[in-house]
Amino acid sequence: MHLDFFVVVTNLISLFSIVAVGYVAARSGVVGENASAVFSSLLMKVTLPCTIFISLVQKDYDPAFIHDSLIIFFAGIVVFGGLMYLSRYVAILFGVPEGTRGVWAFAAAYTNSGFMGFPIALALLGPEGLALSVVLNIAFNVTIYTVGILELLRDNPGHEGKKINIKQIIFSNINIATVLSLIFYFGRISLSQSLATPINYISGITTPLSMMIIGIVLAHSRGREVFTDKHAWSCTFMSLIVYPVALCLLLKVFPLSSNPFVDVVLILIVAMPAASVTAVLCETYHGNIQFAAKVLFIQNLLSILTIPLICMLIS
Numbered sequence: 581m582h583l584d585f586f587v588v589v590t591n592l593i594s595l596f597s598i599v600a601v602g603y604v605a606a607r608s609g610v611v612g613e614n615a616s617a618v619f620s621s622l623l624m625k626v627t628l629p630c631t632i633f634i635s636l637v638q639k640d641y642d643p644a645f646i647h648d649s650l651i652i653f654f655a656g657i658v659v660f661g662g663l664m665y666l667s668r669y670v671a672i673l674f675g676v677p678e679g680t681r682g683v684w685a686f687a688a689a690y691t692n693s694g695f696m697g698f699p700i701a702l703a704l705l706g707p708e709g710l711a712l713s714v715v716l717n718i719a720f721n722v723t724i725y726t727v728g729i730l731e732l733l734r735d736n737p738g739h740e741g742k743k744i745n746i747k748q749i750i751f752s753n754i755n756i757a758t759v760l761s762l763i764f765y766f767g768r769i770s771l772s773q774s775l776a777t778p779i780n781y782i783s784g785i786t787t788p789l790s791m792m793i794i795g796i797v798l799a800h801s802r803g804r805e806v807f808t809d810k811h812a813w814s815c816t817f818m819s820l821i822v823y824p825v826a827l828c829l830l831l832k833v834f835p836l837s838s839n840p841f842v843d844v845v846l847i848l849i850v851a852m853p854a855a856s857v858t859a860v861l862c863e864t865y866h867g868n869i870q871f872a873a874k875v876l877f878i879q880n881l882l883s884i885l886t887i888p889l890i891c892m893l894i895s
Contacts, residue, residue, distance in 0.1 A: 591699055595856075595880060598788050602795020616796045620863040623789050628857070629757035631694070631783040632721060635714050636761040638776065641768050642711075649715040652842050656719025659846065663689035663823060664727050674814045682735035683858065683867045684811060687875045688819045690724050691852035693717050694787075696883075701848055704891070705841055712845040718758055724855070725754045732867045790856040797859055797873040812874040815854075820879060820886040824851035828893050844894055851890040853879035 605611045667685035676684045691697065694717060701709040764771065771779075798806075806812070827850050831843040854876050862869040 591696055595696070595791055598791035599795040599798065599877075599880075602792030603799045604795075605792070606796040606799035611796060616793050616859075616863055616869075619789055619793050619796075620860045623786065623793070623857075623860055624864055625753050627782055627786040627789060629753040630779050631786045632717075632754065633757040633761045633764075634776065634779045634783050636718070637764045637769075637771055639711060639714065639765065641765065645711060648712060648837060648839050648842050651837050652712050652716050652846060653719045655836055655842070655846055656716045657723060659827065659850065660689060660720055660723040661727055663850075664723065664731060667818065668731065670818060674811065676811050676814070679735050680811060680868045680871050682731045682733070683862055683872050683875075684815050686728055686731055686861070686867075687854040687858050687872060687879070688815045688823070690720070690728060690855040690858065691819070691849060692855050692880075693720050693849045693852060696852045697849045700852075700887070701845055704848070705844065709841055709845055712841055713849060716845060716849055718762070720849070721754060721758050724857075725752055726750065729861065729865060732861055732865045735868055736866045787856075790860055793863070794856060794859050794873060794876055797863075797869055798877060800870075806874045806877050809871070809874050812871065812878055815875050816879050816882060819854060820851070820882060824886075824890045825893065828890065847890065847894055851887055853883040 606615065664685060667688040668681065670688070671681040671684045674684075693713065697717070698710060698713055701713040705712075763769070824847055828847050831847065836842050836846070856876065859869055859872045859876060861867065862872045
């Protein structure tokens with residue numbers, strides 16, 4: 581396997597360009613102080629569910645794909661769920677203070693599987709790699725919008741002593757879209773062009789909108805603090821180096837499938853920087869959004885170096 585370094589760099593440049601637009605818009609007063617909250621609500625309730633739904637619905641049905649998809653789905657549940665709980669205790673070992681531990685663990689465990697993971701998997705492995713990434717993303721969403729959100733809620737001081745609305749979390753628009761996409765794909769239910777077209781249009785808003793939210797948040801952060809937060813660096817170290825390297829070494833000894841693409845896709849997705857939705861979820865569930873913005877900035881910046889290194893290790 582050979583790394584297409586140009587693809588990686590191009591995607592990172594595109595990402596930072598959109599973040600820059602959000603940053604300039606906020607600093608220049610084009611958008612108000614409450615813009616991130618409004619955009620976050622739109623993203624969580626409308627555009628992201630459309631992205632999840634349409635990504636699998638439009639894939640051609642392939643019976644041979646079912647076996648590998650089941651393997652990577654359950655592997656994803658174990659890996660992302662396991663990293664989430666492991667990160668909780670690692671955060672304590674690193675001395676991460678209460679009020680930040682939840683987002684630290686979240687950002688260390690959950691990666692940018694969609695915007696960066698999909699194009700890189702396609703460039704390195706072709707259509708099969710992309711298809712497996714989409715299925716893995718379903719497992720990613722199942723854990724991120726259940727145990728992931730529960731972890732973020734630990735950082736909310738006002739939440740202490742109150743009952744968590746499990747029903748509201750489980751039946752979120754995100755999870756409903758995930759279930760519907762599975763029903764449509766495995767039931768081989770076709771979607772009319774009149775419905776698919778607007779859903780695709782709305783889906784296309786997700787990436788630029790989420791990146792702009794990060795830029796808006798960064799606009800209210802002090803640049804020096806981004807690089808001097810030791811906890812942001814420890815989170816970055818675990819997410820970009822320790823976790824993907826450990827997973828790679830483990831799967832070299834205990835491969836999941838005879839199809840090597842399964843292992844490679846799982847490692848690639850884990851090696852991506854923190855999920856861009858981290859800032860959005862912090863905004864939605866009142867987490868430490870300033871810390872989330874710092875981690876996202878540092879991880880996306882350094883991933884231009886770490887992703888090629890992980891790909892070399894995979895080879």
